[in-house]
């Protein structure tokens with residue numbers, strides 16, 4: 001009994017070391033967006049009690065506005081949605097062949113992709129724990145497929161590392177982990193951990209390191225079966241007489257450390273990038289399309305640019321310019337208004353709000369980001385390099401190349417994400433004309449895949465500060481601005497309340513936008529039924 | 532920090548060859564993921580500002596707008612654009628973290644003497660320093 005129990009706990013400890021060491025000890029989890037918190041969504045909101053004929057005007061038909069419209073309609077409210085664009089979805093957006101996209105400044109791109117090819121210029125991946133987004137997908141019949149974040153056969157690349165030659169994620173991950181394990185085993189055996197770890201636990205630690213790092217019996221990481229089973233072979237095991245495998249040789253730790261490539265191998269360990277991730281089959285806009293369809297005809301007015309929000313004792317009146325009839329200004333009124341317009345735009349709209357809410361609306365700058373989609377004549381990344389989906393990372397200004405996670409092995413064309421950058425690189429891309437952004441993305445990408453030059457066909461580039469209806473990528477809260485303004489941003493202000501990505505603790509995720517909408521309609525409904 | 536910037540710059544020069552990086556007046560130098568490295572006002576304008584305020588400085592109008600910098604009387608007092616560039620304003624991000632004092636002064640002075648603006652009293656880097664939020 002006693003022995004069994006100790007063996008059990010020992011095994012558990014080993015698996016714990018294996019599970020957590022990968023995430024936190026060895027790797028620097030690089031979460032570029034948002035915060036690592038599981039979505040608190042626990043199923044559809046239940047708005048019980050009669051709204052007593054109350055009406056709600058929703059501004060913006062992104063996923064926040066659409067989710068709010070669905071729930072309020074279901075609860076019996078009279079709902080009307082005003083949307084600036086000609087279609088639903090806002091940032092949940094997909095560009096396909098035949099689409100025209102006119103950015104601020106007037107540059108217009110005609111997307112030249114083939115049938116079935118697309119770029120998601122905004123949201124493109126959905127973590128398995130974004131329960132609200134997934135629940136809407138399931139309920140509305142939006143088909144999902146796996147989005148591949150980590151591909152061990154994809155590339156990691158740095159200009160100054162290994163003569164600029166891209167390395168396989170697999171070998172860098174294996175070599176880094178193996179050699180760190182070997183080092184730690186060495187110092188353990190030298191007694192360097194004696195104060196920190198009991199002798200008994202050191203035994204367990206050594207066993208764990210051997211497994212975790214793929215070390216040999218003597219605790220070294222060197223060419224052999226264990227090592228090749230992680231980093232791959234020079235010649236893979238085959239059949240018959242020609243099948244003798246040839247082991248590969250790890251890269252020296254010093255070279256790996258100096259290469260900086262270890263930066264690119266921890267990203268998939270981040271909570272938001274862990275397997276399984278999803279994407280809607282056919283493009284991210286399948287989600288808002290399904291939501292708008294479920295709302296039915298006549299609820300959303302498109303081409304409606306809101307220019308003023310007035311609160312009058314018992315309701316809200318909104319002025320909007322009718323893009324369908326240029327020069328025409330109209331008004332819409334309701335008992336309540338739920339505004340999901342991004343703060344970048346809302347801060348410029350003439351409105352009746354409290355000074356506290358106004359200060360909150362003005363407190364959030366919008367980040368820069370750029371995405372470039374490139375169509376190639378053939379899927380050379382699959383055909384020549386065995387890369388099926390996933391992401392290659394680079395320190396080039398394009399930051400990454402992401403391969404399509406569908407249509408594997410098809411003989412035709414393919415579109416990949418040829419740039420997805422933030423910060424200074426995103427500003428610089430955005431400041432260039434669209435065709436120049438595409439040209440640069442091709443030029444940079446060719447350093448990783450020389451096939452680019454011969455196979456490139458057409459591309460489209462979206463710099464988010466040039467997107468006419470968001471003026472940026474997402475709201476950049478800081479700890480200080482959130483402490484000072486967030487509550488005031490979300491509070492019901494007379495007859496108005498706000499929702500959207502910016503009114504959430506999950507910035508830059510659709511889940512945040514939807515959860516903010518559900519939180520807002522729940523509070524609004526409580527107010528209405530208690531009136 | 533300094534070392535990594537220099538290395539990154541060297542890499543960029545290799546990467547894009549003669550396009551951009553050698554031409555100090557144009558944008559798109561792509562020299563560093565963390566900072567802008569040009570010290571020329573025009574190059575900085577073309578790398579950052581024209582993304583929103585447009586190459587002609589006239590701004591743009593969509594669901595919201597980017598204000599014109601061209602013939603803009605708000606630029607008369609240099610301290611105003613300096614504060615905006617360093618700290619941002621509403622949706623506009625601050626660039627204090629990615630530009631040093633001399634770079635902010637250079638780009639502000641460029642805007643104040645182009646696009647129909649002719650304010651001939653250049654902003655000094657020391658004034659930019661004063662516009663940075665106090666460290667606490």
Ligand SMILES: Cc1cc2nc3c(=O)[nH]c(=O)nc-3n(C[C@H](O)[C@H](O)[C@H](O)COP(=O)(O)OP(=O)(O)OC[C@H]3O[C@@H](n4cnc5c(N)ncnc54)[C@H](O)[C@@H]3O)c2cc1C
Pocket residue numbers: 059060061062063064065082083084085088089090091092121122123124125126304305306307340341342345369370371464469470472473474499500501502507508509510511512513594595
């Ligand atoms: C580059 C990028 C990558 C992203 N990656 C992911 C990802 O992988 N996964 C993920 O889940 N999320 C991702 N996101 C975040 C996600 O797109 C947002 O969080 C979410 O779509 C925001 O929804 P929303 O309804 O709050 O805002 P929006 O979708 O912006 O909707 C607001 C709506 O308001 C409309 N509007 C604006 N002004 C007016 C006006 N004056 N009058 C009337 N209507 C107006 C707009 O046209 C728009 O339709 C990404 C975003 C970007 C930009």
